[in-house]
Amino acid sequence: MLDRPVAPLSAYALDPAIVHLNHGSFGACPRAVLAEQDRLRARLEASPMRFFLLEWPALVDAARDRLAAFLGADPGGLVFVPNATTAVATVLASLALAPGDEIVATDHTYRACRNALDRIVEAAGARIVLAHLPFPVREPDEHTRAILAAVTPRTRLALVDHITSATGLVSDLAAVVRGLEARGVPVLVDGAHAPGQVPVALDAVGATYYAANCHKWLCAPKGAAILWVRADRRDAVRPLVTSHGATLPLDGRTRYQVEHDWTGTHDPSHYLAIPKALDTVAELGGSWPAVMDRNHRLAIAGRDLLADLLGARPPAPDSMIGAMATLPITLPAGATPGPFERRLLESGWEVPIVDWPQLGLTAVRISAQLYNHLGDVEALGRHLHALGVRGG
Numbered sequence: 001m002l003d004r005p006v007a008p009l010s011a012y013a014l015d016p017a018i019v020h021l022n023h024g025s026f027g028a029c030p031r032a033v034l035a036e037q038d039r040l041r042a043r044l045e046a047s048p049m050r051f052f053l054l055e056w057p058a059l060v061d062a063a064r065d066r067l068a069a070f071l072g073a074d075p076g077g078l079v080f081v082p083n084a085t086t087a088v089a090t091v092l093a094s095l096a097l098a099p100g101d102e103i104v105a106t107d108h109t110y111r112a113c114r115n116a117l118d119r120i121v122e123a124a125g126a127r128i129v130l131a132h133l134p135f136p137v138r139e140p141d142e143h144t145r146a147i148l149a150a151v152t153p154r155t156r157l158a159l160v161d162h163i164t165s166a167t168g169l170v171s172d173l174a175a176v177v178r179g180l181e182a183r184g185v186p187v188l189v190d191g192a193h194a195p196g197q198v199p200v201a202l203d204a205v206g207a208t209y210y211a212a213n214c215h216k217w218l219c220a221p222k223g224a225a226i227l228w229v230r231a232d233r234r235d236a237v238r239p240l241v242t243s244h245g246a247t248l249p250l251d252g253r254t255r256y257q258v259e260h261d262w263t264g265t266h267d268p269s270h271y272l273a274i275p276k277a278l279d280t281v282a283e284l285g286g287s288w289p290a291v292m293d294r295n296h297r298l299a300i301a302g303r304d305l306l307a308d309l310l311g312a313r314p315p316a317p318d319s320m321i322g323a324m325a326t327l328p329i330t331l332p333a334g335a336t337p338g339p340f341e342r343r344l345l346e347s348g349w350e351v352p353i354v355d356w357p358q359l360g361l362t363a364v365r366i367s368a369q370l371y372n373h374l375g376d377v378e379a380l381g382r383h384l385h386a387l388g389v390r391g392g
Contacts, residue, residue: 006284071212219281
């Protein structure tokens with residue numbers, strides 16, 4: 001099943017003239033989900049007042065309940081936001097930091113989240129303590145130990161990745177959260193890549209905050225993401241925009257939900273189409289467990305094939321791979337990552353060339369989705385080899 005796609009490319013709104021190996025960055029939305037979004041948008045535009053005043057509350061609650069069940073989460077803690085970066089910024093804005101306070105992050109932290117951290121600690125006179133996560137890595141425990149070792153009595157929060165963006169590594173999230181909570185440190189999880197790539201059970205993991213995208217591996221429309229907050233912290237987390245939700249009647253909801261649900265007029269069709277995305281991907285792949293298992297196996301097989309073609313060694317154990325795999329590479333003489341990536345993109349190859357100076361890393365990262373197969377990776381490997389790329 002790895003040498004041919006499970007779902008045809010035509011099921012998605014993707015250009016068949018391009019080799020798509022970067023589902024991880026922006027996702028890809030099935031045509032059936034886009035049609036559902038169009039239907040919802042038409043319903044809104046047909047009677048805006050009726051939609052927002054009478055229909056919207058029940059629709060958003062239904063989408064929230066459905067997604068919360070998929071994520072193993074109390075729906076009372078789940079609110080919709082445009083992207084995981086907004087969710088992270090929302091949590092950071094709720095902190096009461098003092099000069100000298102510390103936030104633990106890692107040197108694999110996503111650039112946007114690191115920028116948000118820099119801004120918040122600079123304003124407060126606090127500082128970031130970076131845990132160095134080895135890459136290549138032999139086992140998840142190396143990363144867990146590094147994060148816990150960065151904690152001090154001044155640590156007020158830890159920002160950790162469920163799956164790292166540039167390096168595509170799946171953390172032992174339960175162990176990380178357990179260790180940090182035992183030290184009295186609240187945990188903000190950047191789970192941008194996790195839902196749909198690996199199983200997620202928020203209530204069981206017990207993190208304080210969890211940010212995630214739905215447009216990536218859940219294949220929802222762009223602009224669909226969530227923030228989940230544990231019950232004991234919800235009253236302190238306010239949206240970045242204060243609007244009518246701050247004083248609207250609750251009607252059985254909490255202020256946390258009402259305030260985040262209504263931050264001003266916007267098109268909510270991308271949130272409301274999430275249930276259709278959950279159904280559609282499950283139908284295309286047989287079931288969600290089957291989708292995640294198949295994509296995981298394809299990512300490992302693709303990584304190994306690419307490593308053989310470029311003369312590289314896999315930098316992480318299979319247990320730390322979800323549906324993305326990153327392979328260190330050496331570019332041809334004179335080439336730099338940004339222009340080289342643009343050269344590939346302009347010639348029909350959608351694949352990120354990772355430039356991570358903090359790690360001294362140049363790498364290629366592949367994604368495995370239902371429309372991918374080993375032939376995609378083999379074609380990429382032969383193309384990169386012909387351009388002079390070798391294993392790093």
